[in-house]
Amino acid sequence: xxxxxTIAPGVSLWREKFSPLEQKALLDEVLALLEEAPxxxxxxxxxxxxxxxxxxxxxxxxxxxxxxGYRYQPTHPVTGKVWPAIPKALxxxxxxxNEGPEPECxxxxxxxxxAKMGLHQDRDEKDTSAAVIxxxxxxxxxxxxxxxxxxxxxxxxxxxxGDVIAFGATARLAYHGIDRVRPGxxxxxxxGGRLSLTLRRVARQVTG
Numbered sequence: 001x002x003x004x005x006t007i008a009p010g011v012s013l014w015r016e017k018f019s020p021l022e023q024k025a026l027l028d029e030v031l032a033l034l035e036e037a038p039x040x041x042x043x044x045x046x047x048x049x050x051x052x053x054x055x056x057x058x059x060x061x062x063x064x065x066x067x068x069g070y071r072y073q074p075t076h077p078v079t080g081k082v083w084p085a086i087p088k089a090l091x092x093x094x095x096x097x098n099e100g101p102e103p104e105c106x107x108x109x110x111x112x113x114x115a116k117m118g119l120h121q122d123r124d125e126k127d128t129s130a131a132v133i134x135x136x137x138x139x140x141x142x143x144x145x146x147x148x149x150x151x152x153x154x155x156x157x158x159x160x161x162g163d164v165i166a167f168g169a170t171a172r173l174a175y176h177g178i179d180r181v182r183p184g185x186x187x188x189x190x191x192g193g194r195l196s197l198t199l200r201r202v203a204r205q206v207t208g
Contacts, residue, residue, distance in 0.1 A: 007157060010131075010171030011145060017093070017164040018135070023188055026089050027137055030108065030195065033058055033084045039110055040078050045069045052115040058086045058106040061202050063124065070124050072105065072202050086199070090135065094199050097166050098130045103199040111141065111194040117178040119144065119154070122200060130201040131168025137161055138194040140185040145176040161186045 005013045018026060039054040042065040057063060061072040062083045075082055086106045094103050109117070122132050136159040145167065146154035156179065159165060167174055181194045189195065 007165075008145065008155065008171060010169040011167045011174070012097075012165070013157065014164040016160070016162040018089075018137075018162040020162070022089070023137055023162045026087065026135075027188060027195070029087045029089075030137070030197070033087070034108070036084045037062075037076050037081070038079070039108070040076075043067060052111075053117060054110040054112075056108045057083045058108065059083055060104045063105055063107050063200075072124065090197060090199060093135070093164065094133060097133055098168075098201070100130065101201065103130075103133075104202040105198075105200045107196075107198040107200070109196040109198070111139070111178065111181045111196065113181070113183050113193070115178075115193075116180055119146065119150070119175045119177040121148075121173050121175055123173055125200055125202045127201045127203055128172045131166040131172065133164065133166045133199040134159075135197040135199075136163045136165075136194065137197070138186045138189040139192065140182040141194050141196075142179040142182075143176065144179050145171070145174055147175065148173045150175055161188050 003014050007013050034056055037056045039056050041054050042051045045067055048067050061074055063072055064077050090106060091102055138161055140158055140160050142156055143159045144154050144156045146152050
């Protein structure tokens with residue numbers, strides 16, 4: 001795909017993959033879908049400590065966290081309604097990067113001032129053959145990614161509005177996180193902050 005920058009083995013970055021007009025159109029669609037599946041604040045298993053980010057999901061399955069653990073489920077944990085469909089622009093993006101079936105989950109994270117995400121692996125999925133794809137909208141964020149073993153060497157890259165990052169193959173289970181968001185670096189979101197849209201394939205496909 002044109003414009004790809006290789007950050008590390010299995011890790012690719014596209015700067016402003018979504019143009020300013022495309023960002024605005026995608027944001028408008030995301031905000032409308034969040035009226036159906038409102039943002040909420042998950043809590044950590046066992047401790048019930050709230051996340052610093054607010055979350056929602058689009059797609060057949062949504063990733064949730066509560067005192068019982070981490071899992072995927074077809075309904076919103078607060079409203080009980082099924083998640084709305086993934087926007088077509090994101091499905092087109094997925095098809096240009098990953099072969100095979102469409103993603104089942106688009107995790108939506110809203111980072112307000114002070115929010116961050118510690119280093120973690122995306123390992124609650126049964127299918128890890130497809131790359132995880134992240135789309136940034138709004139304020140810049142400092143993204144950190146390492147290897148598949150906790151405590152190894154990491155590197156950081158700034159993600160700006162419209163940027164797309166993907167990690168798959170040997171980097172599919174790499175530890176990654178958001179160190180901080182830089183307030184005021186974008187005017188895209190009406191009240192500021194950053195939206196992260198993360199596309200994942202969840203279930204293994206049965207063939208033959």
